[in-house]
Amino acid sequence: MDRVSRFACVLVEHFDAAAVERCEPALRAQPLGVVNVRGDHPSAGREGAPTAKIAMIVEANAEARARGVRPGMTEAEARARCPMLVTRPLIEEYVLSARHALLEAALAVSPRIEDGGAGLVYVDTVGLERLIGDPPSIGRRLVHQARAVGLTARIGLAASRTAARVVAARASGPVTVVPEGRERAGLAGAPLATLALSPDLAATLARWGVRTLGDLAALPRAGLATRLGPAGLRAHDLALGLDHDPFRPWTPPPFWEEAQGLEWEIDSLGVLAGVLETVLERLCRRLASAALAADALEVRLGLASGGHHARDVSLAYPVVEVKPMLTLMVLDLEAHPPDAPVTRVAVSAHPIRAQAGQGGLWQPPAPAPRDLVSVLARLAALVGADNLGSPALVDSHRSDAFTMLAFSPPTEPAPLDHRPPWRSPRPDGGEHRLALRRMRPARRVDVEAAGERPTRVDARRVLAWAGPWRASGDWWDVEAWAREEWDVVLSDGALCRVARDRLTGHWYLDALYD
C-alpha cells in the first residue's frame, strides 16, 4: 500500500530583505532594498582606468517592488523609481541566521523537515493531525512559529513538495491547502516560470505555446520524452505536482548564533548594551521556540582596529531570558572592556534542554533561575568568582581540605530522615555539633612547650589541653605534610586548636571552637 504523503511548504519571499527586516522590524513598513557593492569595469580600450564600485540591488521587499524596484538595478536607478527607498548592505550573517531561524521554527512543528534553500522549508506533516489538527491548523501553527522568530511566511499544503511550493508562491493568504488528489487541478493555472526550468527548455515550451503548468501537464508524455528527453519528462512530472527528488531530512547543526553589524563604531558600554540586548532578544526567541535554554554564551566583538574581542560568559543556571544574560554580559565587559571601538557584535549560545525550575508540589520554593543568575553575577563582580559557590569536601586527611563548586542547589527535596528536629537536644548533648572557626591562613604563634605539650600560646597560659592528634599525608609529593594537633583552653577564655608542623617545628593557630 502506498504511504500517504502530505507536505507543507514554508515560503518566505524576498528572503535577503526579510533577513534584514528580522533585525530591524521597523523597515517592514518601508520600501527596502538590499544592496551589494561590486566592482564595475569601464568600457573596453581604456586600460589602466580605475574600477568604479557600483551598488546593485540584490533584493527588495514587497513595498519596494510595488514601487518598481527590482533586483539587478543599480541603487541609483532604484532610487530614481522610489525616492523613499531605504537601503541596507547585504550581510551574510543576517541571511544565515534567518535561514537557521526558519528551519528551527519548522522543526518546532514537525521533526521531519527539508531545507529547500534560502526562505524555503518543506515540512512532512504526516501524523501531525493528531497533535495539531486539520491541515489549516497545521499551516497556522507554522505561520505562528515563523512569526515568533521574526519572519513572515506563506504556507502551502499539498500531497507533494512541488505542489505545496507552487501554491505557496501563488497564494495571497497565509495558508493554502490543496485537497488530496486535486494537485493537478490546483497547479493548472500557475505560470510556467513557477517551475524555474532551464532557459532553453522554457524557451522551447514558450514557442510551443505552453504558458501554464496545466498546458504542460496536458502534453503527451511520450512525445515530450521524444522531443525533450529526460528534462522534458522531469518538467512534466513537476507540472503534475509530482516530486522528483527524494525527501532529504534536515538535522540542525549546532549553530546558535546571532550577529549584528554596526553602521558606526561604538565606544560606549551603554550604547553597546542596547545592541547586545537586540541580539539577545533574537537569540532567546530562537532558543525558546525550540524549548532550549543557554548555559553559556560567547560574545565576539569585531573591533575598529581589525581585531576581535571574545569573551566567554558562563551562566550559573540555564536561562532563556534576555535580562539576566544582558546583566552578565555587561558586568563581564565592564571588567574586561575591548581596547578599540566596536564595529560588529556576535553572540552564540551553548544550548541545553531546559529543566523544570521548581520541584514537586511539597517542595519549598527556591530562588528563581533568573533572580539567581543576576544575584550570582553581581556577587561575582563584588567578591570575585572564585570566592563564591558551594563548598564541597575533598577526600583528604587535611582537616581544612575543601573545594568550591558552582552554586546549583538540587531540585529534589531533602530526604525525610535528613531533616534535623528544631528543638532543644537532650541533656547528654546528642544532637548539636560544636563548630570550628578556621584561621585562613593559619596564624603562626609563639608557643612555649613542656616536652611536646604547649604551656603558653602567644604569652597566654594554657589552662587545659587535650592531644596530640597526629596526622600526615601526601608523603609521596613535594606538598607532604605532618601535623600534631592540640585542643587548648587559654587564659583569655579562648578554646582553640593549635597545631605543630612536624616538618618545620612551627606552631600555628588553626581554628577556634565556637
Next chain:
Amino acid sequence: MGESVAPIRGEITEIVGRPSSGRTSYLLACLSHVVGQGETAALVDAEETFDPRSAAQAGIDLRRLLWVRCGSDRGVALRAADMLVRCPGFALVALDLGERVPRLPPTLSFRLKFAVQRTDVALLIVGRRRLTGSSAALAIETLREGIEWAGPGLVPTRLARVRTRTRVLRSRREEPGESLWWTA
C-alpha cells in the same frame, strides 16, 4: 536551638558573644535546620572562617548553601548581604561579621529591615557585638558555661563537648534563654 530562639522569617535576628561562646555553633544549627527542610541558604563570611567539615558534621547539605567569602572586607560583606536579602527564594541569609563588627547607620539598618520583610527571608547576623540596633526583632547573647574532656586515661586526649547558655537581649515577645551541649 530551641523552639523559642530561632531566626524569624521576614525579620533580623542577631547572635552575639565572645570568642568560643558558641555563636558559630548556633549559626550552623540554624543553617542545618533550613537546608534540612529542603530550602536554600546563603552565608556571607566576612572573615572567611567558615569550616565546611564542621558544617557537614552538623548535617548541612552543602549543595544548598551559597558561601560568599569577603576577604575581611566588612563593607563588601554588608553589600553582599544586602544583595542576597533582596533575592527572593533564600530562606536564610546569614552574615558572619566575626570579631570586628562595623558601625551601621540607623537608616541602613531600617533599609535592611524593610528589604528582609519584603522577601520574607530570615537575616541572621552573627558577631562580637550587635549591629542593627532596634531593627532586629530578636537578639541573643551566647555564653560558655563549661567544657568536658574525654580520654581513656587520666590525661584527656580530646575535647568531648562544650556547654553554652543563651541570654535574650531583645525580643518582641517574652523569650526565655536556654542551655545547650555541643559535641566536638
